Amino acid sequence: MNILDNGIESYLNDVIPDRDSVLTAMEEYATQNNFPIVGPLVGRLLYVLAYATKAKRVLELGSGFGYSAYWFAKAVGNDGIVLCTDKNPENEKKAKAYFKRGKISDRMQFHTGDALSIFDIAEGDFDIIFNDVDKELYPKVFKKAIPRLKKGGLLISDNALWKGKVLDKNPDAATAGVLTYTRLAYSSRELFNTIIPLRDGVIVSVKL
């Protein structure tokens, strides 16, 4: 199920300006290889959220080849850091090549392995934690992420509407992961949440 009306989605895509040459190349790679990136509409949302909150320390869980991280990198500026994670070593190689082309390597770190293990390795708390790992893991991510978020920090998760499967009467494991995460977020006294129905849905939670 498309979350947005097709005409509205086309309008939103037509109204935004062209991306820089590196983001454009990343979008082309994603299209050619059927790789699920957040795309420019959500990319711009990530930029706005990071820039508006003056985020300087961003942790990404499930970075793929670095497309969403690239938007964060632009927003945090050259005194910020974006810590990327992905389980596939090929993604780290590709991401680093794109970061070099975009002259943002100075603010990027990449950990290859299970994204959840980063919570045992990385020191300090984060202004933004962005979650885009396998959907079954969302509840685990939620529990690990909240204690590592600064007060006023944002926990952002992609695919909050999961192609409309959140409406399924018999949800599969991935959908159940998204549903449980959403329930955890809305029942937490530590968070204030909103779901933005852009692309596949983005849930944004601020730590109170």
Ligand SMILES: C[S@@+](CC[C@H](N)C(=O)[O-])C[C@H]1O[C@@H](n2cnc3c(N)ncnc32)[C@H](O)[C@@H]1O
């Ligand atoms: C949807 S893609 C990420 C796209 C990226 N956020 C973007 O928009 O540019 C999900 C990525 O998460 C990675 N992933 C899924 N589960 C993971 C886990 N448990 N640990 C590390 N990486 C994981 C996959 O290898 C894949 O590259």
